Amino acid sequence: MPSVIARSSRHSPLPGFGLSLGITIFWLSAIVLIPLSAVFLKSTTDGWDAFWAAAGSPRALASYRLTFGAALLAAAVNCVFGLLVAWVLVRYSFPFKRLFGALVDLPFALPTAVAGIALTALYADTGMIGKVLAPLGLPVAYKPAGVVVALVFIGLPFIVRTVEPVLAEVSSEMEEAALTLGASRWQTFWRVILPTILPALATGFALAFARGAGEYGSVIFIAGNMPFQSEIAPLLIITQLEEYDYAGAAAIATVMLAVSFAMLLVLNLLQHWQRRRRS
């Protein structure tokens, strides 16, 4: 490999190839690759049986169900409402549109702990929204539903920001053609617009899901953190660490990382699909 790199770098007359690539590879290895490999190595230090016992314990399984289930549900909710927000942003003009658009990125910018305590204040039984929901028999805070609410908050910008540019590109000729051929506005949406933006919507869904599955800060305040009921997997990792069960924590982290890598693969396939659609 080094010889290949050295030879091909000659195509560029610019200096600094060795230095910049050296810094990149050193920093990437020191900060990301070596530390992440420590997780895999640590998780099996006590053997595979111990790994499965930790990663597959009933408590861990319950936490995966909640973590991934809530992340899926939240991403699905955001697919509907994120598409709605993107639609309104792309297609309509109204006062303060720029402000509205900028606000969509708030979950990216707001520290997750702040989001967590703010949502808890709103959805607790005494909070503004909790006060309305609790008498209806729909308690949110300190219940699994609270996890979903937090992840819906965190995930919104992923869907809006991936769908927005593609929705803006849907050509009016295509819509006109559908209309001329006698399609109703609703049919045009279902048969023409939705298929066009589907890859982008799926990408946004995958991004929101991946972010939600790993989320910690906004969730732990509003979830009850009860083992088997409202305990997310990242929290279980911290609990194991506090009990000095490093191998157990690493085993659960390995499962989380495996899902992250699978999502990266899915995202790459989706991007491929999207590029083929757009060209």
Next chain:
Amino acid sequence: MGTRSTLREPPLVKALLMAAAFAYIALMLLLPLWAVMSEAFRAGAKAWAAAVSEPDARAAIKLTVLVAAIAVPLNTIFGVAAAWAISKFQFGGKAVLIAFIELPFSVSPVVSGLVWVLLFGAQGWFGTWLIDRDIQIIFALPGLVLATVFVTFPFVARQLIPLMTAQGRADEEAALTLGASGWQTFWHVTLPNIRFGLLYGVLLCNARAMGEFGAVSVVSGHIRGETNTMPLHVEVLYNEYNFVAAFAVASLLTLLALVTLALKSALEWRYRAALAART
């Protein structure tokens, strides 16, 4: 635009869609913002001022700024180096390198903190070696910096790679032909070309560095006045049922998020072309 009028939804549908989008944004985004501010000032401006100026809060603010002041420049240097290598030269394995650089975005913050405990914690790989030499990384500043560097790793690089790839290397080649040295070319040609993209990346990197919760929570040890960053201080106060103080410190972080959003939007509106290759 006239031809598009036939492509619009009936006014009533349009009004309903807009109302639904506004309601969703108000419910999911504006209400939590309002909740932070109203809770922060619930006991009046004096209590707010006292909460953000007491010694532990001041120590948390200082630590947050310090951690960001170390982590952000490190990742900025890395980001520029990585973008220089990837955008200005041809070599094999680029796609894999970029995927690795973006990897920290798909890793749970808790796992991002865990990796450092597995390496440098008391029972970690280098644990006894570090203890023998009386070097503390976990539950101290170095651990907080490492965790923060991990989670903010991709921000600057992912901003610059597409931008610099789109800009090509004609400008730099011209400067070199005219007799400029490599560094002169970088400072006087490349840097001015990428300054808004760089600023954008640094802005997002800084916001995440100051607001990070999950990763630093794992390595901090939550020592009041010593290893608590602002988001961790919020958590400690909240868990002590000191809600007014927790929301007061949270309101500072909210302010940081709003300023970041405002600057980010201003950059997007003013310099859309200079950021064009952003996605």
